[in-house]
Amino acid sequence: MNKITESILYVGCNDKDLDLFEGQYSVPNGISYNSYVILDEKVAVMDTADKRVTDEWMRQLEEALNGRVVDFLIVSHMEPDHAANIKTIVERYPNLKIVGNAKTFNLISQFFDIDISKRKIEVKESDTLNLGNHTLQFFMAPMVHWPEVMVTYEQSEKILFSADAFGKFGVLNIEDNWIEEARRYYFNIVGKYGAPVQTLLKKAANLEIAMICPLHGPVLKEGLEYYLDKYNTWSKYEAEEEGILVAYASIYGNTANAAIKIAELLNSKGKKAVLIDLARTDKSRALEYAFMYSKMVVAASSYDASVFPCMHEFLLRLQHKNYQNRSVAIIExxxxxxxxxxxxKELISTMKNVEIYDTLISIKSTMNEENIKQIEELAERF
Ligand SMILES: Cc1cc2nc3c(=O)[nH]c(=O)nc-3n(C[C@H](O)[C@H](O)[C@H](O)COP(=O)(O)O)c2cc1C
Incomplete structure (x- = not known):
């Protein structure tokens, strides 16, 4: 049994075999559905887990309870990867009370046919719930990244149960670099909601936090400033690094040649340029890179009086996730x-505070002398 502290146990599960998270994101290292139990005079379970791991989650929960019953289920988020087992736990512990906010209970009724009238404890901003030695305090975090989301601060041990915030892709028992899968997770899952994340960070700044327990990925125990600082940068839509993402979409390779040329020129001038082929780069990774760097070149072939579809999709995804505060150059x-x-240009023009470089480099099949000059000039201007 994995102890987070003397009285808080981890009962979450790894899912190594999931092909797509949220129906679209590749998770080569799987994902963890985190769930925690606080054992005190009263027992609280912090969220359930995905239906893919019901049996394992229930087994771990019962092992942690060691014969005790659950008094409270705290529902921080109704997304099915955390809430799928609400009915299961309610049926197993008939006296259990569900703790959520008004929006939580609306959603529970949509997902489950259970009578919540006698079970619900509805909480509002800053309300507390005493378990004995532990006191839970609830802070609303609407749209991080669903409307009912709330985080829970345990006052005695100074632990923030942060819902999906500070989560990452990947199971727990692998050695990997937190930032890469946490950043990909953030921009694809939460990215659209920078302002609500800023509001949550301001609330968190008033709390003394010793540990963050998210719903995916590892419990964060040390150097919390690093993680808070990353979330601050990301949610303000600031670039994490000065650099130029060169993203291309090419049918036959000629646009790719132009993209390679500008990337090489930029790198030779000591500017960091990162080249990606949108047809071959994971969609969620490409989006993450766009947010990571301060500037971007997009280069694409024409296609059916429009643009090559993988570029179209890339730009639509950026638009969805509120890509902003950047400079972009276009090569067609x-x-x-x-x-x-x-x-x-039409798509990028809809994005907030995105400066589009005035010269649109237009190649007719293969680069000519004029195109090469334009690319050299563009490399100078970046
Ligand atoms: C299905 C299809 C549709 C195309 N539609 C257009 C088009 O609407 N306008 C155009 O100028 N070229 C169009 N092309 C041609 C390519 O855009 C053009 O050859 C371009 O130079 C390819 O660049 P690339 O070598 O980087 O793929 C199309 C090609 C294909 C395969």
């Missing part, structure tokens, strides 16, 4: 009526 390619530049 077409053999008879180039259209990629217009479509890319």
């Amino acid at each position: 390619n077409g053999s008879w009526a180039p259209s990629a530049g217009r479509v890319m």
Whole structure:
């Protein structure tokens, strides 16, 4: 049994075999569904787990309880990867009370056919619930990243149960670099909601936090400033690094050549340029890189009087996730009526505070002398 502290136990589960998280994100190292139990005079369970791990989660929970019953289920988030077993736990512990806010209970009724009228404890901002030695305090975090989300601060041990915030992809028992899978998780899952994350961070700044227990990924115990600082940068839509993402989408390779040329020129001038082929780069990783760097070059072939679809999808994803505060240069390619530049510009123009470099480099099939000059000039201007 994994002890977080003397009286708080981890009862979450690893899911190594999930093919797509939230129906679209690759998780080569799986994902963990975290759930915690606080054993005190009263027993509280902090969220359930995905239906894929019901049996394992229930077994671990009962082992941790060692014959005791659950008094409270704290529901911080109704997304099914955490809430799928609400009915299971309610049926197992008939006297259990469900702790949530008004929005939580609306959602519970949509997902489950259970009578919550006698079970519900509805909490509001800063309300507390005493378990004995432990006191839980609830802080609303709407739209991080669902409307009912709330985080729970345990006052005696100074632990923040942070819902999906500070989560990452990947099971728990692997050695990996927290930042890469946490950043990919943040921008793809939470990224659209920078302002609500800022509000949550301001609330967290008033708390003395010794440990963060998220719903995915490892418990964060040391150097918490690092994680809080990353979340602050990301949620303000600030670039994490000065650098240029060169993202290209090329049918036959000629646009790729232009993208490679500008990336090489930039790197030779000591500027950091990172080159990605959108047809071959994981969609969620490409999005993460766009947010990571301060500038971007998008280069794409024309396609059916529009733009090559993998570039279209990339820009739509950036638009969805509120990509902003960056500078972007556009390179298009077409053999008879180039259209990629217009479509890319239209999409990028909808994004907040994104400066588009005035020269649209338009290649007709293969780069000519003029194009090479334009690319050299662009490399100078970055
Ligand atoms: C299905 C398909 C649709 C295309 N549509 C257009 C188009 O609308 N306008 C155009 O100028 N070229 C179009 N092209 C041609 C390519 O955009 C053009 O050859 C370009 O130079 C390819 O660059 P690349 O070598 O980087 O793929 C199309 C090609 C394909 C395969």
